[in-house]
Amino acid sequence: MGKGEETKRAIVDQALELASTVGLEKVTIGSLAGATGMSKSGLFAHFRSKERLQLQVLLEARQRFVDIVIAPALKKPRGEARLRSMFESTLKQWEAELPGGCIFHAVAAELDDQPGPARDYFVETQREYAETLRRAAEIAVEEGQFRKDVDLDQFVFELGSITAAYHHFGRLLGDPGAEQRARNMFEGLLARSH
Amino acid sequence: MGKGEETKRAIVDQALELASTVGLEKVTIGSLAGATGMSKSGLFAHFRSKERLQLQVLLEARQRFVDIVIAPALKKPRGEARLRSMFESTLKQWEAELPGGCIFHAVAAELDDQPGPARDYFVETQREYAETLRRAAEIAVEEGQFRKDVDLDQFVFELGSITAAYHHFGRLLGDPGAEQRARNMFEGLLARSH
DNA sequence: TGACAATACGAACGTTCGTTCTATTATCAG
């Protein structure tokens, strides 16, 4: 890996940290230059536009999510165990990965009415994740762990609602019981699917 | 109402519309001046700081939420009917009130790591709403509509998760089935509380 | 080691940000 690639990674890492707390748009070229000890122009040259920088940040976020949440789950047995693994690592490792918690929740609102490549990629990422969850639930049905009449789309919707609420109540409103309630909710969802 | 108060309301209305789609921070004095046909300085004079403008926007948002969601519910019978009313008007009237949907979800992420009066007021608003929901559920228990062992905090958490997921899947990912799934989830939550 | 490309820097661009003046125009009570 050449020198250029190395500093580029360092910049994106820094940008990811910043973005998880203040949002994508507020990760400014200037502030990023300050945080990395580089000049604005030197940093900028690696991306040639802010839009491309934002895309790199989302790309890196997806990669980390795959490494932390998806990949370990794929090593677990198919079906329910896999769902449990994804839920658990989302709640613990993924929330702890960045200072602002789940970066997808942090940037979702700011991207949702702002067309462009960043939004497109983000939505694609979310859909892909939803599909992964759906497939895992489908397997759980096939394996006989879930009832045959489980509504898969409804299941994914409810599963997604848990982490959304966890982020909202836990991080924003500072409710220390949010984690436990998220877990309760997950167990309830599984129990109803059996 | 003097002329000043009148234009001030018009400005805040406009700002609220903008904020629901692009976020609070991006409602710029300049863009707001353009949208209302005023000069930057003339508009600015009404608030004397952007922070105070943002606060006025949140104040207006809360007032509308009370008018649209809370007040009508208080006219319904205590307990479950009241909960149903709040849920239903949140999903329909409140989501339709502003072009970007629920403004609280739009600004939650951008406020959560940004201390200041705006964040403080927003959090207070959310806590107040959570308390209202909790109280309504408590009444439902007292009235014998809900089981005595319903965990009220858990109930509020799950209720809040529904609208969060609705916003996420419906508005961001564009899932047209989101509304139905939110309704299904609500009915399930009530059924489990009976 | 020398040469050539890759990388970084400093300065400046035009624009927009929030904000502060001063001057002018509307409003409204007496």
Add this chain to the structure above:
DNA sequence: CTGATAATAGAACGAACGTTCGTATTGTCA
């Protein structure tokens, strides 16, 4: 109708924004 006061406009501010350019420094490989 008049005079005080409130409301608005216009011009300008320093700072920060993303971006460009020319130049210096550094890294890489023959």
